[in-house]
Amino acid sequence: AQSVAQPEDQVNVAEGNPLTVKCTYSVSGNPYLFWYVQYPNRGLQFLLKYITGDNLVKGSYGFEAEFNKSQTSFHLKKPSALVSDSALYFCAVRVPYNNNDMRFGAGTRLTVKP
Amino acid sequence: GAVVSQHPSWVICKSGTSVKIECRSLDFQATTMFWYRQFPKQSLMLMATSNEGSKATYEQGVEKDKFLINHASLTLSTLTVTSAHPEDSSFYICSARVPPGQAEFGSGTQLSVL
Numbered sequence A: 001a002q003s004v005a006q007p008e009d010q011v012n013v014a015e016g017n018p019l020t021v022k023c024t025y026s027v028s029g030n031p032y033l034f035w036y037v038q039y040p041n042r043g044l045q046f047l048l049k050y051i052t053g054d055n056l057v058k059g060s061y062g063f064e065a066e067f068n069k070s071q072t073s074f075h076l077k078k079p080s081a082l083v084s085d086s087a088l089y090f091c092a093v094r095v096p097y098n099n100n101d102m103r104f105g106a107g108t109r110l111t112v113k114p
Numbered sequence B: 001g002a003v004v005s006q007h008p009s010w011v012i013c014k015s016g017t018s019v020k021i022e023c024r025s026l027d028f029q030a031t032t033m034f035w036y037r038q039f040p041k042q043s044l045m046l047m048a049t050s051n052e053g054s055k056a057t058y059e060q061g062v063e064k065d066k067f068l069i070n071h072a073s074l075t076l077s078t079l080t081v082t083s084a085h086p087e088d089s090s091f092y093i094c095s096a097r098v099p100p101g102q103a104e105f106g107s108g109t110q111l112s113v114l
Helices: none
Strands: A003-005 A010-014 A019-021 A024-026 A032-038 A044-050 A056-058 A064-068 A073-078 A087-094 A108-113 B004-007 B010-013 B019-025 B032-038 B044-051 B067-073 B076-081 B090-098 B102-105 B109-113
Touching (some): A024 A073, A032 A064, A032 A073, A032 B102, A044 A056, A044 A064, B004 B090, B019 B032, B019 B090, B032 B067, B044 B067, B076 B090
Parallel strands (some): B010 B109
Antiparallel strands (some): A003 A024, A064 A073, A087 A108
């Protein structure tokens, strides 16, 4: 069964510092991997995805993520954090041949302090 | 880009009443939509997969008679919470799959049952 894990419930960084939100996955097959952001009482907003091609994926708002097959990871990164980046971040995985929808990680709350 | 519209954003109802939540794909056709439930500070839990023109597929543990799903057209899926009770209070989110594998989410509906 496919699954994704976000080992950190909370990540705190200072504004201007680089940030990393971790995600590891477990699937049988080649995964589609996604990052979404959720602001309070709002739906999820798509940030970026990896399907195939370059392991480094660039997405919205300056975020990027690196697909690492050997470590089964897809960590989300940003070189310089903004206070407005504070939100709940979800990693998700989907296996192409499985018609069920994605499986989400538990989420990581990112807090960027001024 | 693809947009999924969900409404209402907020609904407060009395115990025993039914509430309908709509999910529309605004500029694309969605043969499959998904309904999720999210408890505070927790991840999204898939409730059911809504298939246009056929019966929805429910996840284990989700009551079919409690959460009625109708996907009568390629752009509209509805979730009706029947005879709502306080324990049904939650944040409900729909999504639709956009090729080649990305999901677009609605803005969510916060249901409060008094």
